[in-house]
Amino acid sequence: MKKILLAGFAGSLALAMPAHAASPFDGTWKGDVASAKLPDKPDVFLLQNGVYSCKTCTPPYSVKADGAFHPIKGQPYFDAASVKMVDAHTTIETHQKKGKVTNTVTATVAPDGKTLHFVFKDLSAPNGKVVEVKGSQTLVTPGPKGAHATSGTWKNDKVESVSDAGITMMLKDDGKSFTMTTPAEVSYTASYGGPAVPIKGDNGGTFAKVAKPDAHTIVETDVRGGKTVGIYTMKILRDGVMAITSEDTLRGTKTEFAANRQ
Structure with missing residues (x-):
């Protein structure tokens, strides 16, 4: 959360206006099927x-x-x-x-x-x-x-x-936590650096925790039974374009694709 301070009249009058500085992750995103690089493992x-x-x-x-x-x-x-x-x-x-x-x-x-x-x-x-x-x-x-x-x-x-419904997700980054929701009503809200939270609507009992190593990268780590089962790295390439890498840590495979903000 940020605030924008508008100053006028050579500093004699200051008006502080709260504003939600939009994160580059905020919005509805849709995966680009044509861009997918599938796992090599047969x-x-x-x-x-x-x-x-x-x-x-x-x-x-x-x-x-x-x-x-x-x-x-x-x-x-x-x-x-x-x-x-x-x-x-x-x-x-x-x-x-x-x-x-x-x-x-x-x-x-x-x-x-x-x-x-x-x-x-x-x-x-x-x-x-x-x-x-x-x-x-x-x-x-x-x-x-x-x-x-x-x-x-x-x-x-x-x-x-x-x-x-399978390639669309709604994201919200408020600076402290990250929310992901899909049209199928699978969702979670997790604090950056905080504990793993249940993924609502996931019938496999998976939990998610998130980290934000920089302003343009968010990493979701999925955990099941105390063991890491997947890592999803979302990286903003430019405004409205994101690269996603999905790693299946159990099988040792990786899928890459692009997503565009709608």
Whole structure:
């Protein structure tokens, strides 16, 4: 918070007018999907003999691919998973937490077997907003003989589209604390250098703490179970343009993209 002192008449009359000096972070921001630099670390999936395994998930898990829900341990955002084989090239994976569907992933492999197209739908928002992400991955190494077409090692190719609710956030920096809110009603307000606070609307039980190393940089550190799980660095490049780096510290991956103030 700052004050602007207006002095006139050669200092004989001073009028102090309080004003909220806007932070360069204040406002509504929208991520630029086209600018995204995706992680280089590939994903490894295996669907064979009626069992689906996500080898590179943190932690890895396996589930029968019979279309029924089966319990999953160790995942913060779901406690049950269902995998359905639609056909030789398509699967649908659905996650639940406490009996409520949290997200679905439809994966379809192109006829040549070299490209995997996915549609991810996040259904966990407190206000019911659905966030949809569409993208593709490129085959690095095929799965074993006889495995489903989705099996193999896949590298991120591109994100084609993301619902506005998934790439929009409202930010407020008052000099002492930082507030982040999304259209899906996920939010927090944390003091700079203070303790981690619960992220409201996050069904994984994640907490956030923030630091402001300089006037144009804010760093959010996400913590779950006392362990750092993610680091988000927001840096103002110029008025209305921000660079965001998202680090998944559990998996050791990084995503970079730009955001523009609306």
